[in-house]
Amino acid sequence: MREKLLAAIRARNSHTPDTGDPTPVLDPAALKEMDTLLALVTATSVGGGRGVDVEAFHALGWLCWLRVQALPVDEWDDDLGCATMAFGPVFAADPSAVPEALHEFFAQQAAEHPADAPFADHPFADDDDPAEDDRFVPEDLVFDPERHELRSGSQAPDPDTDPAPDTDPDSGPPVDAAALTNKGVELTEWYERDGDPEALQGALHLFRAAFAAVPPDHPKWDLCRINLVIALGTWYDATRDPDALRETVDVFRTAARDARSERLARRADLSAALRMLFDHTGGTATLREAVDVRRDVIAATADASPKLPAHLTDLGGLLRRLYEHTGDAETLHEAIDAHRSAVAATSPGDEELAARLTGLGGALQTLSEHTGDPEVLREAIVVGRRGTGAAPAGHPYHAMCLANLGVSLRTAFEDTGDLDLLHEAVDAHRACAAATPDDHPSRASRLLNLGNTLLALSGRATDGAALREAVAITRAATAALPDDHPDLPMYKSNLGNALFILADETRDQGALAEACELARAAVTATPDGHALKPRYQRNLAAGLTQLFRRTGEQRWLREAVVIGRAGVAAADDDWPELSRTLYVVGSALYQLFRETGDDAHLAEARSVLARAAALPTASVRDLIDAGRLLSTAATVAGDHTAALAAMEAVVSRLPLMAPRDLRRADREHRLGEVAGIAGRAAAAALSAGRPKRAVELLEQARGLLLTEGMDARTELDRLRDRAPDLADEFARLRDRLARLDPAAGRQDDRARSARCAARRPPSGTRCSTVSAPVQGSPASWPRRPSTGCGGRPKPGRSSW
Known part of the structure; x- marks a missing residue:
């Protein structure tokens, strides 16, 4: 940048004497080049770079001198002053390089002020008429660095009222914050026009110096702070340098500490800056500090303050993010309380x-x-629909509301199998993505939501269009994140899971290899103790098992067991996905036994699967999958009694797979996912020497399917003929009972979560990615992997 400006000014300086044409030096662009080069020279000096730039001052001096020669006498005062300023250090280095007409002036100055000669210590002039800009500071902002006293840059101090400043030679000249700021603006404008990073870096040096020179009680202190923050943000956007964000936080810390007024607002700014730093660089300590600062702000805010709801909302968002990284249930409950209070305080x-x-x-x-x-999920959907109703198309929060509603709808589909909910979720996420500009900071997360929802839909689609679209959109979401983004592992895990399913559908070896690479990268990039690491480890273990089935290489199976065990060890006992994770490990161990004949692997597989089949927090589908494979493993081990017990538990859970409040097609689909259970249960009973029990289990399992095949609700039909209201009430109660969770009688969640958190470091939570594809029992793998509750992938939770 310096060389470019220097060359442009030298070309003007050469053209005018050679041709006698003053137009190049009188061109307004010449002044812009001059101001920008002077600003860059100032920034270099302030930033601790090279010393006095004699070459630059030589070119600047001659440009101003040529303008003096060309302008009318009454118009060249400013240029003459600039020329004498610029030629000062040049005269000291080489008097012959300065116009002869100025020699007498410089000689006189040297004689009268020998300590100041040759003006090299502070060769910076004030700007003329700086442009109107948010970063502009009036030119009278000049400070004595020792006394921090406002003085005029154009009027000499009164010796009767202003004591002489400290003449310590080490203290340096007075700092002109206005000049520094205006030169910073010049460089910023040059950067915005040409994109030259040297200009932006120079602006940063100047804004730092101006901010350091202004005392906190001065009315322009805030403006200097904002200048620096804006420049740091621009530098981060251009370079992804995390130090820029850290410096931004330090600036806000200074503001929160030193501000004499609006201290509460400064603390709120600090919390927001810490959140920004966390979002871009990660670090739980940073997030905790943001939470603590926001709590302090709320504690100091009056109940009737109109700002309180916004602070509560910010706190709720911070606490939710903290929960996602720590798994601390009390943090999540505090987040909900904060959000409820914010809603209640909003008209x-x-x-x-x-x-x-x-x-x-x-x-x-x-x-x-x-x-x-x-019930909590149903409330989330109700609240989400209220939000979308309050933010129609064109509303600034329209897309955000659609994103959160879509996530809740998709989760409800996973839990119930209701296809209508899934289609509504897809529509919400499509509308959200369409309403989000390409440069929006939430663009990637909203694309991820759409990709995950399409992945869930692909499990019910008759063609591969939804799956291919899910892969393409999730890939675009992943590509939209920079390499150092803290959420990139989550995105890679999501893309890996979509590719696992695609590889299973299409037998595409390239897709399988890429999926394993992405899953491994997600695990490697996630630190121990992170709430999502157990999920990433399960995803990788399931993918490696799939790779083993494709290649037959035992090393993949052994690695799957090791990684799966690590995921189980790090997971919370109350994590709803623990059963699926245990199932992945048990399946890999059973496969390893089949390959090696090692009874130790079979024994461990049975132990792991027995735990998976008994967890009260597990989904019905996970319990059934674990029970089926447990029965198979027990049969191979010769323990027919245990095999029968496992199948009895599976049959008892079949009604929960298809509650009556689902549409008929959805019920039939869910029951189709567990086809063959009746025959397997009867076979287990016969192997255990209990033929009568075999008949009972066969009839019990087939009876559910027969009920689906017949629409025989004749008693209800007759009741509806006689008393429609009573029939409707009966149906409502019946459907509500059918939806009851097997673990509905558990103790209060707060107390349970608190005890759980006290037992182990927080880790697994189900919050931001999908679970990997894992297969059914080795004897009967389905064509499509069963990938989570209800046989569908668990898409990510990335809604804001």
Whole structure:
């Protein structure tokens, strides 16, 4: 940049004497080049770079001198002053390089002020008429660095009222914050026009110096702070340098500490800056600090303050993010309480109501994932629909509300199998993605939501279009994140899972290899103790098992067992996905036994699967899958009694696979996913020497299917003929009973979660990615992998 500007000015300086044409030096662009080069020279000096740039001052001096020669006498005062300023250090280095007409002036200055000669210590002039800009500071902003006293740059101090400044030679000249700021603006404008990073870096040096020179009680202190923050943000956007974000946080810390007024607002700014730093670089300590600062702000805010709901919403969002990284259930409950309070304090007509409802809905959605409580999920959907109703198309929060509602709807589909909910979720996420600009910071997460929802839909589609679209969109979402983004492992895990399913559908070896690579990268990049690491480890273990089946190489199976064990060890006992993770490990161990004949692998597989089949937090589908494979393993071990017990538990859970409040087609689909159970249960009973029990289990399992085949609700039909209202009430109660969770009688979730958190470091939560494809029992793998509750992938939770 310096060389470019220097060359342009030298070309003007050469053209005018050679041709006698003053047009190049009088061109307004010449002044812009001059101001920018002077700003760059100033920035280099302030930033601790090279010393006095004699070459630059030589070119600047001659440009101003040529303008003096060309302008009328009454118009060249400013240029003459600039020329003498610029030629000062040049005269000291080589008097012959300065116009002869100025020699006498410089000689006189040297004689009268020998300590100042040759003006090399502070060769910076004030700007003329700086442009109107948010970063502009009036030119009278000049400070004595020792006394921090405002002085005028154009009027000499009064010796009767202003004591002489400290003459310590080490203290340096007075700092002109206005000049530094205006030169910073020049460089910023040059960067915005030409994209030259040297200009932006120079602006940063100048804004730092100006901010350091202004005392906190000066009215322009905030403006200097904002200049620096804006420049740091621009530098981060251009370079992805995390130090820029850290410096931004330090600036906000200084503001929160030193501000004499609006201290509360400065603390809120600090919390927001810490959240920004966390979002881009990660680090739980940073997030905790942001939470603590926001709590302090709320504690100091009056109950009647109109700012309180916004602070509560911000706190709720921070706490939810903290829960996702720690698994601490109490943190999540505090987040919900904060969101509820924010909604309660917001009037119905407030434009912010939609955002606050969406925050509450998202926190409830996360709680439903943690507890598996269907009532919490239903409340999340109700709140989400309220949010979208309060934010129609064109509303600034329209896309955000659609994103959170779509996630809740998709989760409800996973838990119930209701295809209508899934189609509604797809529509919500498509509309959300369409309403999100390409440069929006949430673009990637909203694409991820759409990709995950299409992945779930692909399990019910008759062609591969939804699956191919899911892969393409998830790939685009992953590509939209920079390499150092803290959420990139989550995106890679999601893309890997979509590719696992694609590889299983198409037998594409390249897709399988890429999926394993992505799953491994997600595990490697995630630190121990992170709430999502157990899920990533399960995903990789399941993918390696799939790779073994494709290649027959035992090393993949052994690695799957090791990684799966690590995921189980890191997971919370109350994690709803623990059963699926145990199933992945048990399946790999059983496969390893089949390959090696080692009874130790079979014994461990039975132990792991028995635990998976008994967890109260597990989904019905996970319990059934684990029970079926447990029965197979027990049969191979010769333990026919245990094999029968496992199948009896599976048959008892069949009604929960297809509650009566589902549409008929959805019920039939879910029961089709567990076809063959009646025959397997009867076979287990016969192997155990209990033929009578075999007949009972066969009839019990087939009876459910027969009920689906017949629409024989004649008693209800007759009741509806006589008393329609009573029939409707009966149906409502029947359907509600059918939806009851097997673990509905568990103790209060807060107390349970607190005890769980006290037992082990927080780790597994179900919050931001999908579970990997894993297969059914080795004897009967389905064509499509059974990939989570109800046989569908568990898409990510990335809604804001």
